[in-house]
Amino acid sequence: MKIITANRLTDGRVIYRTSDGQWTPSLAEAQPLDNDEADNALAIAEGEFGIAVGPYLIDYTEGEPGGQKWRREGIRLAGPTAGTTRTLGAA
């Protein structure tokens, strides 16, 4: 399965594409896509002007980012694994 992710235009935060064509920061609300429908859905997202910057497909397995980019996408989802952001607490 695939899902579509991007960064939000106004603040850059990570967002995911929902089944009704909206964007959400919640991975749980993202629309899982079969591999054969993913490219078409991405093309539609890319063609829209809206709040999303640079939409792209990521692998999605059992409710989490999967595939070879699982760590990168996991960090995008949950935030930095270490560093001052975590020490101070994310806003």
Place this chain on the structure above:
Amino acid sequence: MYRYDDFDARLVRERIAEFRDQVERRIDGRLTEDQFKPLRLMNGVYLQLHAYMLRVAIPYGALRAEQMRMLATISGKYDRGYGHFTTRQNIQYNWPSLVDIPDILEELASVEMHAIQTSGNCIRNVTADPFAGAAADELEDSRPWAEIIRQWSTLHPEFTFLPRKFKIAINGAAEDRAGIRVHDIGLQIVENEAGARGFEVWVGGGQGRTPRLARLVKDFVEPRDLLSYLTAILRVYNQHGRRDNLYKARIKILVDALGVEAFAAEVDEEWSYIRDGELRLPQSEILRIRSFFSTPSITEASPVPEAGPAAFRHWLKHNHRDHQTAGLSSVVISLKPIGGTPGDATTGQMQVVADLTEHYGFDEVRVTPDQNLVLPHVRNEDLFAVWTALVDAKLATANAGLATDIVACPGLDYCNLANARSIPVSQAISSTLEAEGLSEAAGDVTIKISGCINACGHHHVAAIGVLGVDKRGEEFYQITLGGAFGADASIGEIVGKGLAAEDVPGAIARILKSYLAQRLGDERFIDTLRRLGSDAFKEAIYADLAA
């Protein structure tokens, strides 16, 4: 310190107004991302994994107290309560909203700062010795020259779209603390046999995926000719540098391709046309710029304290540097707390540093290429008060130049380009070395970590380098040995296969234990390594792993 004139102030204000309009047009859809991206990059705005990142220029790493205070204010008002000082002597904010950035730039402009040319294929912030104007081993203060280069290169119409980004370093001391051999152009202030000052010019150094040490193209350029000679170099690069291949576009590849003699000949030919033209620097202008940069004079010279708490004396041992003026010292404010994040400072810590700069630092503070801060001028009788304030602010780690003074890029925790994480690995190394007493025992050792081959963590020029790589979704770390940053610059060599993250701290601890067992007298790590070769340490890296 240089102060803006009306031209500087107007240029920065106009640029902010222009960018504010560009942001508004992006938000309301009149600009696409493809149209907007090069515009935001020209203003230091990147889009990283979780958020926009704003890189603010700190020219040659030098700040006044009010500027440091403003950096603190911005970190609290627009970001998450901290900033990240970089290996290029700049500061990055990891969490600003795009809609806030024009306001951030306005606040920066109020203290004569900006984010221009912190990205893009232009001439970037000039790197300089963070102890310039203070160091005991200095031939000449490099800051006036860095400022002259800054003014010449800012929004230079001919050099705004170079084949690739371009970095210049300048050093005026015996020890190279600016890294002139690993910059596109490195300038060393020298004195010739007649006693005249000028510049040695090194070209084609750099790190990244094709690390190269710069090569000497001119052994003496007179001060009045500096800008015409730099222009000649940039013109040759602009004409012949490759624009068809991102990975072969830096000037180091051009110098490789032409050969240093042919490259130098091309530069000389171009220089012959422009040397006596408008770029010749009048002595009056050199003196005008130089007048902004002075070293404090004091009437009474106290010695560096020898008494005091053990922790104070320990801090002086590692973080104090000799000053060229009797009665003054320079001190390093380490941003490398044990187990902390290299280069990060909180809002409160930056405010404390600003206060110390104002009260004890003659209104000057510097950012170093090692991601630390420096108070270049402190009266010796004020050293204890400075240390006490730093202790309270958790900024008094006594490890400048030691193995726990680790340089690390943001890595995969923040960076869009990274393949592997840097910060947690650096934290684990720091904690392990401190727990085993190796940081103090091993003395002068550089450890630097990059989360990808772009080498923002400068791993190529570390005695012990760590390069994060991705292998089918898993992080691995290659160890390099033998790199050096300064006058004896060298590129480290990869030693064996990559390690899992959890194996890196132990491997580095074993390298240092092996060094301590094999060194002769008080031989430095890098000298033991050069004497024995990296193979002498290979067994230490992998022995326990095989078991």
